[in-house]
């Protein structure tokens with residue numbers, strides 16, 4: 001390798017946004033990078049977030065991945081106590097306050113940069129101040145986007161060319177989704193619109209932008225984003241957590257239950273860690289599962305304030321007795337990767353959070369798409385375009401879910417002949433992505449090395 005002449009530890013500081021869908025991919029990227037080369041990585045976040053990810057980091061990474069606490073102001077913002085320094089469980093009306101508090105922590109972040117003097121900063125999409133601070137300390141900074149290129153190019157397109165139609169017709173928003181989506185870009189915190197934060201953050205990335213995706217899934221959106229941002233877009237692969245890193249006893253009752261099912265006969269139903277189903281949604285999904293007659297594992301979560309709610313209260317009367325052995329309800333948490341990897345699983349009823357989509361593709365499981373909010377509608381369109389899933393159209397009043405439609409799509413994807421193509425495509429994409437991913441990660445390492453060594457190279461060139 002070219003770099004071996006000046007072989008030394010390269011240190012990277014990572015600053016993800018304070019949400020689960022962000023910290024986890026940054027951590028997975030850190031694991032992948034350190035297993036490919038001797039990078040030393042610091043992950044910077046609030047104490048409340050770090051306390052929950054620290055215990056999950058396997059011992060083998062402890063010498064190369066370190067955690068650094070970022071303290072947000074509390075006296076100035078008494079409505080945001082330290083346990084709210086995360087999007088997880090944050091009351092929605094406090095979201096702008098969290099963004100403001102994050103902005104206000106920039107001085108503290110600057111101190112961290114000064115102390116650690118990393119060779120590179122990798123930052124997220126809502127904090128344009130981070131790359132500017134890095135620059136002032138002479139540290140190169142690049143952005144890492146944890147959503148996909150389709151969503152990002154749609155957003156950037158809308159922001160830069162609000163009157164021109166998005167050139168790819170497979171990516172669109174339905175009537176009941178369009179308003180919410182533009183509200184996302186328009187929502188404002190600390191006097192800055194999110195759309196503006198997104199554009200500035202990308203603009204300030206040095207030469208390249210990392211995106212959590214695979215060229216195998218969406219190369220045309222990767223190319224279009226590159227054109228829009230005038231930067232090289234570097235896919236980092238799916239970054240799915242190694243199922244071996246999830247501490248689950250093979251003898252646990254859920255794995256035993258799966259072992260007793262037929263191949264590809266079970267649907268796994270989960271809507272991610274930050275979306276909570278309404279009572280109506282729970283009813284329609286429960287009846288849909290019942291009507292489909294397909295076996296299922298359903299993860300149900302309640303928001304912190306409703307933790308005392310019992311599952312029986314919200315499910316249709318007699319649901320448990322009627323489905324019997326055919327269904328399992330898990331409250332709170334499930335070992336998602338272990339379940340999706342199991343050969344008895346034949347479909348994933350998913351909200352289409354991007355990490356869930358990638359996990360499903362990684363394990364070759366076709367998707368029954370039920371997008372709920374945020375980027376999920378766009379992800380669901382991509383899932384259909386790529387051919388690895390079918391969306392449950394909201395045929396009810398005001399765009400609500402309907403049990404018959406839920407049941408029909410589950411059956412089509414998992415059981416019926418019509419689902420053959422989706423099932424085959426899911427396996428094919430799994431294999432193709434697997435082959436591509438190693439190549440993509442090597443490419444990432446190469447790009448990072450170039451950025452980290454360039455400043456040295458530049459100072460050398462002044463001798464000539």
Ligand SMILES: *[C@@H]1O[C@H](CO)[C@@H](O)[C@H](O)[C@H]1NC(C)=O
Nearest residue numbers: 019020023048049052086088
């Ligand atoms: C902070 O973030 C981590 C990782 O995303 C998440 O698992 C955890 O639940 C969050 N912590 C709290 C207390 O919300």
Ligand SMILES: *[C@@H]1O[C@H](CO)[C@@H](O)[C@H](O)[C@H]1NC(C)=O
Nearest residue numbers: 071072073074075104105108
């Ligand atoms: C900076 O960090 C300190 C703790 O180290 C904290 O008390 C303070 O509120 C933080 N300031 C801001 C503006 O975030």
